[in-house]
Amino acid sequence: MKKLLTGCLIGFALVAPGVAAAADAWVFGLTGDMTGRDSANSGAAADAIRIYFERVNAKGGIQGRKVEVLMRDNQSEPSRAATDAQVFVNNDDLQLIVSASLSSTYAPTIAEAKRKGVPILFSAGVCPTEVFPPTADPLLFCTSGYAAEKDVEFAVDYMRKMTNGAFKLGLLSMAIPISRGGMEHAAKYSAGKNIQIAGHESAPPPTVNYAPYATKLKDAGADWVLSWAPWITQVKTFEALRQQGWTGKFITYGHNVAEEELKRLKDPGLLVFTTNAMFSDNQPIHADIQAAAAGKTKYPHTYLNEGWIAATVIEAALKKVAWPPSRAKVAEAMNGLSVELGGLRGGAIVWSAQNHYRQDLYYRVYGWDSATNRVKTVADWVNKPVN
Amino acid sequence: MLIYRVSRVLNLAHGELMMLAAYLLITLTTLFGGHPLSALAGAVALSLLVGLVLYVVLMRRMTGELVIAAVLVTIALGILLRGVMVLGWTGRTYHPIEQLGWTNKAIALGGGMTISSVALASVGTAVLLYCALFGFFQFSRWGVRMRAVGENPLLASQRGIALHATYALAWALATFTGGLAGILIALDSGLDTTMAVVGLKAFPAALVGGLGSLRGAIAGSMIVAAAEVLAIHYIDPLVSDVVPFLVLIVMLLIRPWGLFGSEEEIERV
Numbered sequence: 001m002k003k004l005l006t007g008c009l010i011g012f013a014l015v016a017p018g019v020a021a022a023a024d025a026w027v028f029g030l031t032g033d034m035t036g037r038d039s040a041n042s043g044a045a046a047d048a049i050r051i052y053f054e055r056v057n058a059k060g061g062i063q064g065r066k067v068e069v070l071m072r073d074n075q076s077e078p079s080r081a082a083t084d085a086q087v088f089v090n091n092d093d094l095q096l097i098v099s100a101s102l103s104s105t106y107a108p109t110i111a112e113a114k115r116k117g118v119p120i121l122f123s124a125g126v127c128p129t130e131v132f133p134p135t136a137d138p139l140l141f142c143t144s145g146y147a148a149e150k151d152v153e154f155a156v157d158y159m160r161k162m163t164n165g166a167f168k169l170g171l172l173s174m175a176i177p178i179s180r181g182g183m184e185h186a187a188k189y190s191a192g193k194n195i196q197i198a199g200h201e202s203a204p205p206p207t208v209n210y211a212p213y214a215t216k217l218k219d220a221g222a223d224w225v226l227s228w229a230p231w232i233t234q235v236k237t238f239e240a241l242r243q244q245g246w247t248g249k250f251i252t253y254g255h256n257v258a259e260e261e262l263k264r265l266k267d268p269g270l271l272v273f274t275t276n277a278m279f280s281d282n283q284p285i286h287a288d289i290q291a292a293a294a295g296k297t298k299y300p301h302t303y304l305n306e307g308w309i310a311a312t313v314i315e316a317a318l319k320k321v322a323w324p325p326s327r328a329k330v331a332e333a334m335n336g337l338s339v340e341l342g343g344l345r346g347g348a349i350v351w352s353a354q355n356h357y358r359q360d361l362y363y364r365v366y367g368w369d370s371a372t373n374r375v376k377t378v379a380d381w382v383n384k385p386v387n
Numbered sequence: 388m389l390i391y392r393v394s395r396v397l398n399l400a401h402g403e404l405m406m407l408a409a410y411l412l413i414t415l416t417t418l419f420g421g422h423p424l425s426a427l428a429g430a431v432a433l434s435l436l437v438g439l440v441l442y443v444v445l446m447r448r449m450t451g452e453l454v455i456a457a458v459l460v461t462i463a464l465g466i467l468l469r470g471v472m473v474l475g476w477t478g479r480t481y482h483p484i485e486q487l488g489w490t491n492k493a494i495a496l497g498g499g500m501t502i503s504s505v506a507l508a509s510v511g512t513a514v515l516l517y518c519a520l521f522g523f524f525q526f527s528r529w530g531v532r533m534r535a536v537g538e539n540p541l542l543a544s545q546r547g548i549a550l551h552a553t554y555a556l557a558w559a560l561a562t563f564t565g566g567l568a569g570i571l572i573a574l575d576s577g578l579d580t581t582m583a584v585v586g587l588k589a590f591p592a593a594l595v596g597g598l599g600s601l602r603g604a605i606a607g608s609m610i611v612a613a614a615e616v617l618a619i620h621y622i623d624p625l626v627s628d629v630v631p632f633l634v635l636i637v638m639l640l641i642r643p644w645g646l647f648g649s650e651e652e653i654e655r656v
Contacts, residue, residue: 208584209576212616232579244501
């Protein structure tokens with residue numbers, strides 16, 4: 001019996017992901033939603049990070065040492081994320097945790113990581129408030145593009161600029177606090193700008209039929225509809241509006257799936273604003289990502305920008321750390337970092353001790369150009385300072 | 388409902404089986420390239436085969452066991468199928484109608500009302516399918532056998548009816564009809580992992596109408612759908628997902644066996 005138990009323990013140590021890690025490598029753990037309800041977003045980000053470091057390793061690693069990425073699927077379940085974090089923080093070789101899943105998984109991950117002083121980088125999901133200035137948590141960092149209130153302010157300003165005179169604005173959210181809060185902020189921010197709010201519809205997360213929400217927005221006479229929600233809520237309501245003959249304009253946050261969706265829908269009335277440059281820009285970095293991802297992911301390469309940005313930042317941070325690495329050294333490196341993203345965003349990600357989000361946000365608006373039959377930039381980078 | 392009517396097993400993997408047929412369509416569309424009808428026919432045929440295989444491989448072993456055990460097996464099956472589908476097709480949203488090269492145009496019905504062409508086709512398909520099932524159960528030999536097995540399996544068996552073949556046919560027909568529904572929904576509004584929710588919503592309709600009753604299924608669907616639409620229009624769209632279950636609770640309080648069910652049937656559930 002004793003032998004059997006010993007054998008099992010040895011076997012577990014050999015095969016369990018996240019347990020065994022090479023002591024002469026950079027090691028970080030990724031807890032992400034690879035097969036859950038956010039997998040199209042978070043799973044693509046996780047794939048991008050994996051592909052990025054496979055390429056880094058193929059080129060000799062960082063400071064001559066390989067980067068080992070320990071990946072665990074949390075399916076956006078808080079309990080699974082907590083288990084992942086426990087496994088990671090108890091691995092003494094591990095220097096960093098990357099979280100790529102829904103915000104519901106953040107609390108247990110943060111609790112475990114802070115207990116053992118492990119820095120966490122949030123990618124693909126919404127940034128936790130602890131990363132924002134002026135009092136950023138020393139262990140928490142975020143590269144995600146989203147920032148509900150700043151995002152909707154940009155969108156409201158854009159609609160105001162593009163429309164003469166008064167107009168009616170319909171608001172659409174998913175019935176989750178961050179999305180509803182974003183739209184409520186949009187309603188407040190629109191006050192005094194000659195914009196009449198024509199209703200705020202909020203769809204619950206597992207909605208199948210979006211026609212009712214579309215009907216209400218259409219009946220309210222919305223000229224524009226603004227949405228800041230998961231992509232499925234945004235696009236299905238837009239499609240339901242068009243099915244009902246609505247001819248207004250729909251502006252919405254451009255998640256990683258947005259570029260493929262613009263190509264699919266081919267509707268010039270659908271505009272997406274985003275902090276990430278789309279692959280339609282054809283910059284060298286886009287060709288680079290496409291080449292690196294060929295045959296290595298189930299997702300379209302246009303889904304990979306969020307994960308690629310996170311990986312670029314991780315590489316930049318690790319390059320600043322003197323060997324041998326430690327959790328404290330990695331956190332210290334991330335506390336003062338400036339990373340150029342080669343055109344993937346409008347500007348660099350700059351972190352200081354007070355700000356683990358970024359100093360400036362840059363927005364672009366993309367849409368479909370029927371004349372050239374391609375995705376086009378409708379409005380070029382607009383800077384909004386974070387502070 | 389078909390499975391329940393014949394074997395008294397409530398199939399709680401119904402939504403996942405609907406979803407599976409739609410995912411099979413995605414794969415077949417890629418395989419068959421420019422032959423959309425072949426892909427469509429293939430997916431429907433495969434969903435029939437899936438039901439048959441599921442019965443032979445899995446549910447057959449549950450014969451003679453407690454009904455609750457068989458129901459639990461269907462729950463496990465649903466979880467397994469969901470996992471397999473995400474692994475195979477990822478959690479991204481697919482739009483099979485575009486892959487088939489078709490468009491889903493809006494059709495004006497007058498009075499400001501519109502309906503999508505796929506939704507209209509879905510209504511037509513539902514009517515045809517209902518008539519076909521009615522005819523099958525009333526007039527075909529296998530339909531009568533299925534009713535007999537549903538009524539009294541022991542007596543039916545003693546009269547020479549092959550129970551396993553009948554149950555297998557019920558599973559095949561159920562996955563076929565469910566798969567067809569899943570395909571039509573996916574064609575109308577895209578396909579992602581939330582489709583299983585539609586399957587869940589079918590239960591209030593079936594239970595309100597009375598489990599095991601074809602007439603009840605229609606009446607239950609109409610009542611649940613009307614309640615949902617009225618709630619959306621006069622209360623709040625947010626309550627639309629709750630309303631079917633509220634209707635179900637009300638029905639369970641006043642007539643637990645549903646509109647067209649019998650007291651004996653609900654006791655078995």
